[in-house]
Amino acid sequence: MSDTNLSVVLSFDGSMLYEPDNATPTAAGVGYVVRAGRPLVEGARGLSAFVSSTHVEYRALVAGARAVANLHAHREVVGVHVEGDAAAVIEAADPDHPAVPGDDVMRRRVRTVRRRLSFAPTVTYRHVGRERVRRAHDLARRGVSRDP
Structure with missing residues (x-):
C-alpha cells in the first residue's frame, strides 16, 4: 500500500425512469464517484430488479462502498x-442517527x-443537495440506459 493516507468523499445516487403515468417504474440505475480532490473511481450500472427509488439509492450506496473498499x-x-441526496438513506446508514430502515432488504x-467501510x-455521512452529487446523478442516469 502507499505511504500516503487517503481521505475520500463518496458521492452516490440512484435514478429511475417511469412510464408516462409517473407511477410505473421501467428502468433504474446507480452511480457513484469516489474522489480525493479529483475523481479516483467512478461507476454506473443498470439494475434488472428494483422496488422503489429508495431501494435504488441504497444499492447506489452499496456499490460506492464496494468501490471504496476496493480502492x-x-x-x-x-x-x-x-x-448523498437521499436523506433517509444517509440517516439510516449513519450509526450516529437513530433511523432504522423500513424493511429487511x-x-x-x-x-x-x-x-465494507469498517x-x-x-x-x-452527510445529506447534501442534488448539485453536490451531480456527477453521481449523471452516472446513475447513464446506468438507467445500460442493460444490467
Whole structure:
C-alpha cells in the first residue's frame, strides 16, 4: 500500500425512469464517484430488479462502498465522507442517527455498507443537495440506459 493516507468523499445516487403515468417504474440505475480532490473511481450500472427509488439509492450506496473498499486494497484509505441526496438513506446508514430502515432488504444493505467501510477509522455521512452529487446523478442516469 502507499505511504500516503487517503481521505475520500463518496458521492452516490440512484435514478429511475417511469412510464408516462409517473407511477410505473421501467428502468433504474446507480452511480457513484469516489474522489480525493479529483475523481479516483467512478461507476454506473443498470439494475434488472428494483422496488422503489429508495431501494435504488441504497444499492447506489452499496456499490460506492464496494468501490471504496476496493480502492483501500491498493491505497490506505483512512477517512470516508459519504454524501448523498437521499436523506433517509444517509440517516439510516449513519450509526450516529437513530433511523432504522423500513424493511429487511434495506437493513441488510445498511449492514453491508457499514461492514465494507469498517476498515476506515473515520466514516461520516452527510445529506447534501442534488448539485453536490451531480456527477453521481449523471452516472446513475447513464446506468438507467445500460442493460444490467
